[in-house]
Amino acid sequence: MTMIGSGNVAWHFSTMFKSVGIEILEVYSRNQEEAKKLSNKLDARHLEQLDKLSDETDLIVLAVNDDSIDLVSNQIQTTALVVHTSGTASIEKLSNRRKGVIWSIQSLRKNQETNYSKIPFLIESNSENDSAALENLIKRISPQVFIKSSEDRLKAHLGAVIANNFVNHLYSISQELLIEAKLPFSILLPIIEEETRKVHSFEPKEIQTGPAARGDQKTIESHLNIIQEKELKEIYQLISDRIKKLHHDL
C-alpha cells in the first residue's frame, strides 16, 4: 500500500491499515518533514517523487485535500487501485483506470486515540471486483462498511454536517442565550445527555417534543419576542415551521 498525504486522515488511515496487518510500503507528501515522520512511524519508505511509486503497491490512498485530488491523481501512473478519502468529492475526480473511495464517518485528529472498529465507512469503486476487495479490506477494520455511490456519500456527509456541526452551532446559540441570562451552559447538559441517550433507541421523529411539535403557538410567540437577532429569529421560525409541518402530517 502507498499512502499519499501526511495529515490527520493519512496518519489515522495508515495506522489503522497497519493495525490489521496491511503493509504500508511508502509514504509521499508535499510536506516532506511530515512524510518522513509518518514513514518512520510506519517503518515505510519515504517516497520523494510521485513518479517513483513501488511496482509492488496494490493500493494507493490519496489522503489529500479535496482540491488536490485531481491534480495528484493525474500524476499517478499505475495499474494499482487508487482511492481518495473525501466525503464530498466524486469518484470521478480520479483519472486513474482503477479508482475508488474510502470515507470514514468520523473526524480524525492526529495523536487522538481512535477506536477504528466503531467507525462506519462508506466505500465505492468503478469496478465490482475492486468494490468487493475494498469491502473485504475495510471489514478487517470495522463491521460497518457500506458500498455507496458518490451522490449517496455526499448525502451522508451532509447528514453528518447537520447532526454534528449544525448541532454544535445550536449549542452555541443556546449558550449565547444563557450568557444573556447569566446562567452557565452546564445547566443544559442533562437534557443534552438525555436527548443523545434517546436517539440511540428511538427514531428522532418519534421522540420530537417541544412547543412546535405540540403546536403551542403562544410559547413560540414568547420565544420570538425575546429573540433580537434577525437571523436567529429566521432560524427559529424555519425550524419550528418544519417541526410543525412534520407533526401535523403524522
Added chain:
Amino acid sequence: MTMIGSGNVAWHFSTMFKSVGIEILEVYSRNQEEAKKLSNKLDARHLEQLDKLSDETDLIVLAVNDDSIDLVSNQIQTTALVVHTSGTASIEKLSNRRKGVIWSIQSLRKNQETNYSKIPFLIESNSENDSAALENLIKRISPQVFIKSSEDRLKAHLGAVIANNFVNHLYSISQELLIEAKLPFSILLPIIEEETRKVHSFEPKEIQTGPAARGDQKTIESHLNIIQEKELKEIYQLISDRIKKLHHDL
C-alpha cells in the same frame, strides 16, 4: 404543602418534595381520578374544592397548564406562597400576594425514574424572603438552584428548546437524508456521541468544525445542490452563514 395538578410535573414535584421530607398535605386536580391516585401515593388528602385549602399549608404549587395559571391563581385565597412551575409564563400570571416560580430544566414524565439531584432549577419570587425560602427548599433536592427573573427564565427555556427540541429535529433531517441514501441513522451515532462528550468539556463555539467554520464554500455549494426542499435549503444556508459570521469574527 398543597399540590394543584396531577400531570407529569405534579407527579414528579410532589414525589421529589416528599423524598426530602416535605409533607404534601393535599392534592387538587380538575381530573379527580388522577388527583385521587396521586393523593393516595403521597398519603395526602384529596382536596375536592379549591376554596377548601388547608389553613396549615405554607406552599401551594400550581403544576397546571400555562393557560390555566391565572385562572387557578384567581381562585386561591391564601396567605401562603403560591408558585407555578412553568418555564415560559411570567410570575405576573399569579395574582396572589406572595408568589413565585419553580422551574425544572428537564422534561418530566410520570413513572420515569428521575434523579432529581441532577436537575438544575430556576426559581423566582416577588419577595426576598420567599426567594431565600424557595432556594433553601430546592437546595435540599438539587445543588443547582438559580434565582432568576421571568425574562431570564424565558431565555433559558428558549435555550433548552434549541439545545433539545431543535437538535432532535436536526437529527430527524439527517435521518431523512440517510434514508434517501439507504443508510441507517446509526452510522451517525458515533459522531453524535463524540459531540455530546465534547460539550461537557469545551465551549460549543470553541469546538465548531465543518465546512462553514473553515469557510469551505465548495462543500457548502455541493450540499446546497443536493438539497431539494426549499425550507431545508434555507435552514442550511442560515445556519452556515451564522457559523461563518461567528468564526470570521473570532
